[in-house]
Amino acid sequence: MAAVERTLSIIKPDAVSKGATGAILSRFEDAGLSILALKKIRLSEEQARGFYAVHKERPFYSDLVEFMSSGAVVVSVLEGPDAVSRHRDLLGPTNSNEAPKGTIRGDFGTDIERNAGHGSDAPETARIEIAYFFNATEILAPVAALPA
Numbered sequence: 001m002a003a004v005e006r007t008l009s010i011i012k013p014d015a016v017s018k019g020a021t022g023a024i025l026s027r028f029e030d031a032g033l034s035i036l037a038l039k040k041i042r043l044s045e046e047q048a049r050g051f052y053a054v055h056k057e058r059p060f061y062s063d064l065v066e067f068m069s070s071g072a073v074v075v076s077v078l079e080g081p082d083a084v085s086r087h088r089d090l091l092g093p094t095n096s097n098e099a100p101k102g103t104i105r106g107d108f109g110t111d112i113e114r115n116a117g118h119g120s121d122a123p124e125t126a127r128i129e130i131a132y133f134f135n136a137t138e139i140l141a142p143v144a145a146l147p148a
């Protein structure tokens with residue numbers, strides 16, 4: 001049976017600025033992922049640098065930091081069976097130009113950098129990334145699991 005996992009999702013500035021936030025959040029829920037926490041924020045360059053610190057030696061790091069702090073992002077915690085891989089399947093491959101239609105990056109992304117969304121790559125990474133943006137008190141159980 002699939003393990004129930006949590007993952008961190010970021011709708012990136014390109015997708016937020018084109019008005020795709022609602023459409024993308026619907027895809028998560030339609031795929032059986034519950035939204036446990038959600039906020040719209042603008043990352044400072046320092047926050048973007050910290051979030052992507054793992055890529056700091058890569059040639060695209062400074063462009064990526066500039067892009068991620070260029071406008072609002074919508075950050076959420078998603079929970080569901082195999083949430084990490086299910087969410088990354090919804091995103092599609094990193095390069096939007098290679099992402100099939102029907103995936104979030106295929107439908108809303110532009111290129112390898114402006115690719116509409118981020119998703120944690122493993123449950124361990126998800127724990128670190130979720131804590132980067134949310135306190136424990138900001139993460140709620142799915143509504144269906146709350147007592148009446």
Ligand code: GDP
Nearest residue numbers: 060063064093094112113114115117118119121
């Ligand atoms: P992801 O897990 O699919 O998001 O891909 P990575 O962890 O490899 O890269 C992180 C983010 O860096 C991607 O989502 C892109 O926004 C950006 N990125 C990755 N590769 C490149 C690249 O070759 N050039 C540029 N400009 N950005 C890239």
